Amino acid sequence: MIRRRSGLKPKVLSGAAIRRPAPVLGTVTMIVYVTVGVDDIEAAERFYSAFLPALGYGLEYYHGDLSYALPVVPGQTPTHPEFYVKRPFNGASASAGNGTMIAFEASSQQQVRDLHAAALNAGGQDEGQPGFRDDYGANFFVSYLRDPQGNKIAIFSRNPNEPGRDG
Numbered sequence: 001m002i003r004r005r006s007g008l009k010p011k012v013l014s015g016a017a018i019r020r021p022a023p024v025l026g027t028v029t030m031i032v033y034v035t036v037g038v039d040d041i042e043a044a045e046r047f048y049s050a051f052l053p054a055l056g057y058g059l060e061y062y063h064g065d066l067s068y069a070l071p072v073v074p075g076q077t078p079t080h081p082e083f084y085v086k087r088p089f090n091g092a093s094a095s096a097g098n099g100t101m102i103a104f105e106a107s108s109q110q111q112v113r114d115l116h117a118a119a120l121n122a123g124g125q126d127e128g129q130p131g132f133r134d135d136y137g138a139n140f141f142v143s144y145l146r147d148p149q150g151n152k153i154a155i156f157s158r159n160p161n162e163p164g165r166d167g
Contacts, residue, residue, distance in 0.1 A: 031081045036102065039087065041066065048085060049122070050118040050121065051119050055105070057069060058070075094149050097151075103154035131143075132165035134165075139162070139164045141159075143155050
């Protein structure tokens with residue numbers, strides 16, 4: 001089944017608006033789901049369930065794997081991407097991709113702090129405490145984690161109504 005999404009809004013990166021073209025009937029969403037491989041589903045569930053529900057994701061179990069998705073409003077198309085946590089299909093050990101990272105957007109800097117702490121308490125490893133980074137826009141507040149398998153995760157906020165890096 002192909003799912004379609006409408007109502008795309010411009011995203012702001014480093015103060016400049018990036019305009020996306022209006023969706024055309026029959027087009028598909030570029031990224032519909034993201035999957036990370038894990039060997040220990042229970043450890044992964046503790047880690048991801050420590051912060052994804054606070055971002056609105058619901059958990060479903062499918063053949064022993066985990067599927068996190070945002071709620072679907074009746075009569076509207078789903079919001080993407082969905083996030084899957086699975087054992088590798090080939091039966092080999094899961095491994096984290098070098099340079100691969102998945103980012104989840106929080107509503108505020110405090111939520112980034114809270115979810116980073118919750119994920120650490122649920123078995124995650126710190127890869128960068130919550131804060132601003134010189135390489136990103138003045139309102140980009142981010143933390144970095146590794147899940148129990150070593151997959152890199154970012155939780156960020158870019159709320160323009162909060163104090164930025166420069167004051």
